[in-house]
Amino acid sequence: xxxxRYAKEIPQxxxxxxxxxxxxxxxxxPPRLICPKxxxxxxxxxxxxxxxxxxxxxxxxxxxxxxxxxxPYTVAVVALDGGVRITTQVVDCKPEDIAxxxxxRLVFRKIQEEGKGGIxxxxxxAVLS
Amino acid sequence: xxxxxxNPACPATAxxxxxxxxxxxxxxxxxxxxxxxxxxHQWGMDPNSMKRGLMLExxxxxxxxxxxxxxxxxxxxxxxxxxxxNPQEIGAVYIGSESHPYAVKPSGTVVAEALGICPDVHVASxxxxxxxxxxxxxxxxxxxxxxxxxxxxxxxADTSQGxxxxxxxxxxxxxxxxxxxxxxxxxxxxxxxxxxTTDTPDFWRREYEHYPQxxxxxxGEPAYFKHVLGAAREILKRTNLKPSDFAxxxxxxxxxxxxxxxxxxxxxxxxxxETGWIVSWMGNTYSGSSPTGLAAxxxxxxxxxxxxxxxxxxxxxxxxxxxKITEQIKEVQNKANKVRDLLFNNRIYIxxxxxxxxxxxxxxxxx
Ligand SMILES: [Zn+2]
Numbered sequence: 248x249x250x251x252r253y254a255k256e257i258p259q260x261x262x263x264x265x266x267x268x269x270x271x272x273x274x275x276x277p278p279r280l281i282c283p284k285x286x287x288x289x290x291x292x293x294x295x296x297x298x299x300x301x302x303x304x305x306x307x308x309x310x311x312x313x314x315x316x317x318x319p320y321t322v323a324v325v326a327l328d329g330g331v332r333i334t335t336q337v338v339d340c341k342p343e344d345i346a347x348x349x350x351x352r353l354v355f356r357k358i359q360e361e362g363k364g365g366i367x368x369x370x371x372x373a374v375l376s
Numbered sequence: 377x378x379x380x381x382x383n384p385a386c387p388a389t390a391x392x393x394x395x396x397x398x399x400x401x402x403x404x405x406x407x408x409x410x411x412x413x414x415x416x417h418q419w420g421m422d423p424n425s426m427k428r429g430l431m432l433e434x435x436x437x438x439x440x441x442x443x444x445x446x447x448x449x450x451x452x453x454x455x456x457x458x459x460x461x462n463p464q465e466i467g468a469v470y471i472g473s474e475s476h477p478y479a480v481k482p483s484g485t486v487v488a489e490a491l492g493i494c495p496d497v498h499v500a501s502x503x504x505x506x507x508x509x510x511x512x513x514x515x516x517x518x519x520x521x522x523x524x525x526x527x528x529x530x531x532x533a534d535t536s537q538g539x540x541x542x543x544x545x546x547x548x549x550x551x552x553x554x555x556x557x558x559x560x561x562x563x564x565x566x567x568x569x570x571x572x573t574t575d576t577p578d579f580w581r582r583e584y585e586h587y588p589q590x591x592x593x594x595x596g597e598p599a600y601f602k603h604v605l606g607a608a609r610e611i612l613k614r615t616n617l618k619p620s621d622f623a624x625x626x627x628x629x630x631x632x633x634x635x636x637x638x639x640x641x642x643x644x645x646x647x648x649x650e651t652g653w654i655v656s657w658m659g660n661t662y663s664g665s666s667p668t669g670l671a672a673x674x675x676x677x678x679x680x681x682x683x684x685x686x687x688x689x690x691x692x693x694x695x696x697x698x699x700k701i702t703e704q705i706k707e708v709q710n711k712a713n714k715v716r717d718l719l720f721n722n723r724i725y726i727x728x729x730x731x732x733x734x735x736x737x738x739x740x741x742x743x
Contacts, residue, residue: 263488272483316733317440339407339439339724355449356441357477367477369445369486 250361253368260370263297263353264289265331276331297353298376299327304343313359321345325353327372337373344375352376379579396521397565397699399558400461400708402454403449403671404533405551405658405718408437410731412546416586418728419541426546430538431632435549436657437726437734438535442550444473447664448487452552454712455529456491458563459556463491466556469500471515472508472663474553475535476501484641487531500526504563506628507689508532509553509663510564514695517558517566527558534662537735539587547631549659553667563708564674564699570611572603572694579690596634599692604638607694608686615698621644623681623701626652626669628688630660638686651676657719670685672715677701 258264259277259371266278270287276295281288304323314320321337323345337345338356351373357368411434413423427433438447448471456463469484469491476483484499502508502515509532516528533552538544557566578599581588604627612618621624625644627635632655639649652669661668666687673683683699726734 257489261486270483338441339543342599355447356439356446358441367445367486369490372441 253366260358260368261355263371264297265293265295267293273330276330276333295331295333296328299325299351299353299373301337301345301347301351301373302326302332302348303347304337304345319332323351323373325351333371335371335373338373339374350376378631378682391567392455393567393700394521395562395565395701396517396557396559397562398555398674399527399561399563400457400459400556401554401563401662401671401674402451402456402712402714403551403553403668403718404450404454405661405715406438406447407444407670407722407724408439408734409434409723409725410437410728413473414658414728414731415546429633430546431636431656432465432546432659433656434725435547436661436687437550437666437731438550440734443477443535444475444533444541445477445483446469448483448531448534448554449490449531451552452487452491452529452531453495455554456555458708459527459558459561460708460711461527461556461558462598463493464496464738466491466493466497466517466527466529468519468528469493469531470500470512471531472502472504472510472512472529472660473532474503474505474508489637491529493529501645501711502692504535505689505691505695506630506662506665507687507695507716509665509667510685510687510695510697511689513557513667513697514569514571516555517569520557520559523554527556530555530557532663532665532667534664536662537587538659539602540732541693542587542738544588544590547655550664551658551661551663551668552664554669555667555670561704561707562699562702563705564677567616567682567698567700568611568696569698570607570613570614570696572610574603574692575601576690576692576693576733597724598647599690600628600630600634600688601638601641603692603694604686604688607640607696608638608684611684611686611696611698615646617698619648621682622684624648624651624673624677625686626666626673627686628666628694629653629669630688632656637663642701654715659680668715673715674701674705675709675714677705679703679705
């Protein structure tokens with residue numbers, strides 16, 4: 248059974264859809280219903296930039312079962328242009344190519360397979376740009 | 377015949393131009409590569425004779441997280457960038473592939489959602505071995521021409537593979553190209569289409585079989601050459617054009633040698649083939665093969681030039697297209713990735729062991 252959460256998160260996972268508080272201008276990803284900064288409840292839809300840079304990272308050498316054949320791989324906190332930070336895998340490079348401050352862009356990739364016969368989950372990952 | 381010498385810029389007097397054609401295009405190739413010699417070494421074959429025989433140097437390999445869906449999204453994003461349109465105005469998304477990730481659930485559902493086209497869109501998957509991409513182009517062109525949709529997105533993409541040790545393993549690669557058909561700001565007008573199809577048992581895969589099989593003696597003469605030459609000769613006849621009227625031609629590229637031989641038999645020169653003949657470094661991207669060759673041509677094409685594309689799909693059939701490049705091409709060429717940059721920049725070479733892992737030719741204990 249596909250997780251209902253995956254389907255619900257498609258706008259964020261596929262298209263980086265966020266929302267922006269009409270009161271204070273803060274951008275939220277994933278979108279929120281109430282602004283924690285100004286308590287505002289009015290938002291306008293916005294899209295995150297696909298460009299950013301690496302804020303911090305860690306290399307995974309012992310991974311959960313479904314990612315075991317991808318080791319070693321790197322997961323980074325990426326600061327996107329516009330200020331929002333996301334956690335994502337950095338692909339198409341060796342762990343030693345990655346450094347704090349390096350520019351990256353987000354691409355559309357397969358994130359995981361829900362078992363052998365389950366659904367395929369897609370979303371964003373970062374590549375060095 | 378006379379009209380041609382009177383007005384060489386518009387030789388096809390029999391063809392009524394519809395004004396419909398490609399308004400945006402894009403291509404995508406994975407960064408990973410394996411050299412033909414590394415595959416040859418693995419199986420104890422002579423690398424030089426394999427390279428010479430197939431006219432191949434290396435091929436693209438998809439990363440573990442890349443498939444027909446992710447390749448389609450990457451190529452289509454560049455096509456939308458070049459077309460400069462709102463994706464929600466795209467009324468049809470057709471993806472031709474032999475390696476759709478789902479057996480049941482069209483790749484286009486995920487692709488259209490990722491591109492922000494849903495829900496006002498008609499989506500379908502196409503399959504016809506290596507010509508599924510040009511089938512998607514064919515139907516997209518027809519729908520726009522009929523006025524059913526404003527824009528239609530056609531994609532040919534594949535991550536196919538041959539069985540380990542099989543000749544196909546040297547060529548089967550990954551990549552794809554996307555084309556948006558429309559009526560305004562056309563960069564390559566479609567002057568004519570023609571399709572040539574017969575029942576030929578050259579190559580097939582039964583349901584639940586992992587690798588395709590090919591009927592050895594059926595692959596060359598009665599399959600590829602019969603259909604490619606048949607489609608090319610008939611579309612030239614119907615448009616009243618001859619090979620020398622074209623600036624560029626691209627034929628399906630199962631290896632380096634077949635399209636070169638076909639072009640020679642038809643009377644095309646090396647110069648006319650040069651730009652679209654990217655197979656030596658790309659490999660055979662199946663449904664993405666001739667479409668990506670076309671994208672490489674569009675990258676450098678000049679207004680007024682004529683381009684011939686002939687695909688081939690085992691089973692078997694060929695689709696032919698005649699394009700006329702417009703002034704608008706100059707506005708879009710630099711707006712997104714070019715095929716030769718994808719082909720030659722940022723390559724990551726892997727060895728056979730890594731390749732086997734990437735293509736899941738070895739089973740992991742976790743599976
Ligand atoms: Zn606020």
